[in-house]
Amino acid sequence: MSSQARPQLTAEELRAEVAKLDWYHTLELAPGVVTPGWFDHRSILHEVPLPESLEGMRCLDVGTFNGHWAFQLERRGAAEVVAVDVLDPARWDWPVGSDPAAIAEISKRMEDGNGFELAKAALGSSVSRHDCSVYDLNPEQFGTFDLVYVGSLLVHLRDPVRALEAVRSVCGGSLVLVDGIDLPLTLKAPRTPVFRFDGAGRPWWFTANLAGLVRIVESAGFGLISEPRRLYVPPGAGWNPSRRAVRGLFSRTGREALLGAWKGDPHGVISARPRS
Numbered sequence: 001m002s003s004q005a006r007p008q009l010t011a012e013e014l015r016a017e018v019a020k021l022d023w024y025h026t027l028e029l030a031p032g033v034v035t036p037g038w039f040d041h042r043s044i045l046h047e048v049p050l051p052e053s054l055e056g057m058r059c060l061d062v063g064t065f066n067g068h069w070a071f072q073l074e075r076r077g078a079a080e081v082v083a084v085d086v087l088d089p090a091r092w093d094w095p096v097g098s099d100p101a102a103i104a105e106i107s108k109r110m111e112d113g114n115g116f117e118l119a120k121a122a123l124g125s126s127v128s129r130h131d132c133s134v135y136d137l138n139p140e141q142f143g144t145f146d147l148v149y150v151g152s153l154l155v156h157l158r159d160p161v162r163a164l165e166a167v168r169s170v171c172g173g174s175l176v177l178v179d180g181i182d183l184p185l186t187l188k189a190p191r192t193p194v195f196r197f198d199g200a201g202r203p204w205w206f207t208a209n210l211a212g213l214v215r216i217v218e219s220a221g222f223g224l225i226s227e228p229r230r231l232y233v234p235p236g237a238g239w240n241p242s243r244r245a246v247r248g249l250f251s252r253t254g255r256e257a258l259l260g261a262w263k264g265d266p267h268g269v270i271s272a273r274p275r276s
Helices: 011-019 044-046 068-075 100-123 161-171 185-186 212-220 244-249 252-260
Strands: 023-025 028-030 037-039 058-062 080-085 129-130 145-151 171-180 195-197 206-208 222-224 229-233 265-272
Touching: 011 028, 023 044, 023 100, 028 100, 058 068, 068 080, 068 100, 068 145, 080 100, 080 145, 080 195, 100 129, 161 171, 161 195, 171 212, 185 212, 185 222, 185 265, 206 212, 212 265
Parallel strands: 023 037, 058 080, 058 145, 080 129, 145 171
Antiparallel strands: 171 265, 195 206, 222 265, 229 265
């Protein structure tokens, strides 16, 4: 179905299209039509330091997925919103030797970004999305932006510092970064940058404590605007950790699944601007 035809969908037709896709973001596309996202960011909007008004500003959403934050920037009056994402998961930062079946499963969930296109059409959005890696951001192609939002991305990158250096090249104003953190390491070492390394069969690499996340941002050439802090991203209707993980009270995976289902996924929130 083309994006031009989608605005004509009835609520029931839209609901049927939503049901065909896996969703990362919880989005209300029409009255009574809400996507079953893995996470529901709607209740934590006030905890993310985005200006209430972005009137006249040019904004960028990096790693947009279903577009929740891009559409939020647009709702706040941005003059232009650009979103970037890598639409083919085979081009993500997979460790060497990753199972092709796992890559195929993630690709099926991503569905070439069809969730974004459906949401954009249903919301009547003007957000411009580009199939582009964060590593490839550059001012020659994209210009510069008054505000750049980066959400839940760095943990999936082999080189998060290089990624943020590319972000800095197009950031003419401020950066708002919200990314996953290791809560136990944050509590045990609140001032020392510490990282948990994965890199085994899936695009999960470095999970930092909050101090480590700050160090990544600073190492990429940004200076903090305000004190970094923690928030918990609530699970959405699509959250479905395996029973095995939930039962594994004595495993890290099991404890993380229980924490996510109960309180939300721990993230760090950072506001920064490029250092001169």
